[in-house]
Amino acid sequence: MLTVEQVEKSYVQGGLFSKHRQQVLKKVTLECRHGECLGIIGESGSGKSTLGRLMLGLESPDRGAIRLEGKDVKDRRVRMGRISAVFQNYTSSINPFLTVQDAIMEPMKALQKSAQGQQVHAKVDMLLTQVGLDSSYRTKYPHELSGGEAQRVCIARAVSTEPQYLVLDEAVSSLDVSVQIQVLQLLRSLKSLYKMSYVFITHDIQAAAYICDRFVFFREGQIEETVSVDQLKHVKSDYAQQLLSHLISL
Numbered sequence: 733m734l735t736v737e738q739v740e741k742s743y744v745q746g747g748l749f750s751k752h753r754q755q756v757l758k759k760v761t762l763e764c765r766h767g768e769c770l771g772i773i774g775e776s777g778s779g780k781s782t783l784g785r786l787m788l789g790l791e792s793p794d795r796g797a798i799r800l801e802g803k804d805v806k807d808r809r810v811r812m813g814r815i816s817a818v819f820q821n822y823t824s825s826i827n828p829f830l831t832v833q834d835a836i837m838e839p840m841k842a843l844q845k846s847a848q849g850q851q852v853h854a855k856v857d858m859l860l861t862q863v864g865l866d867s868s869y870r871t872k873y874p875h876e877l878s879g880g881e882a883q884r885v886c887i888a889r890a891v892s893t894e895p896q897y898l899v900l901d902e903a904v905s906s907l908d909v910s911v912q913i914q915v916l917q918l919l920r921s922l923k924s925l926y927k928m929s930y931v932f933i934t935h936d937i938q939a940a941a942y943i944c945d946r947f948v949f950f951r952e953g954q955i956e957e958t959v960s961v962d963q964l965k966h967v968k969s970d971y972a973q974q975l976l977s978h979l980i981s982l
């Protein structure tokens with residue numbers, strides 16, 4: 733289980749010498765259970781991506797802790813290969829000078845689990861097939877890929893180490909609607925194939941409703957309401973109802 737315990741985070745606002753701090757996360761407590769897709773839903777600026785970065789250990793909380801199976805993700809050894817991420821900006825997520833093969837193998841190299849020659853080809857081919865691309869993509873560069881293809885490469889790279897948890901931060905938001913659905917379907921099938929758990933961060937309630945089992949409605953750095961997918965129509969807070977009204981009117 734991935735647990736967020738009483739997490740607080742603030743940033744300095746107004747320049748280097750300013751004493752003003754903006755409180756972005758306020759005593760956030762939640763858990764992402766084994767095998768579930770937990771949606772973190774909220775409007776822009778509510779602190780969703782900050783929470784995602786803390787879960788990935790990219791930044792540390794001011795107070796509180798984030799633990800994977802009871803161990804703090806601050807420790808690189810706890811998170812390496814176990815928590816992975818897919819971000820919105822698929823083009824900037826891949827080094828433009830790396831081929832698709834090298835980009836996919838990057839996390840494996842970081843884990844010093846790099847394979848050799850034919851093994852690399854076989855592993856990359858398998859991952860490409862899993863994300864719906866053929867082996868001709870191995871030698872392509874990022875600028876030769878469409879947005880949907882680039883995001884599939886990012887997903888292949890993210891699952892290459894067979895992580896337990898995948899943090900998806902607006903992972904389909906920049907894609908065309910038809911491609912969004914394909915990528916969401918792909919994410920669903922990979923989740924069961926690799927028995928992963930997802931933290932699905934988005935402002936897009938429609939995409940979340942497609943893939944998530946549980947929803948955390950996030951507002952101004954706090955949890956407003958948590959609800960399971962079968963109870964989605966019965967949310968109580970005005971905020972969650974407001975976000976959901978868009979979905980129901982579709």
Ligand SMILES: Nc1ncnc2c1ncn2[C@@H]1O[C@H](COP(=O)(O)OP(=O)(O)OP(=O)(O)O)[C@@H](O)[C@H]1O
Nearest residue numbers: 743744756774775776777778779780781782783935
């Ligand atoms: N590194 C940082 N330094 C200073 N302020 C930051 C930093 N990261 C985030 N913030 C501030 O924290 C607040 C929350 O930002 P965050 O990106 O987490 O929100 P969000 O809900 O993910 O929004 P969006 O959906 O627009 O990405 C914003 O006001 C933002 O300006």
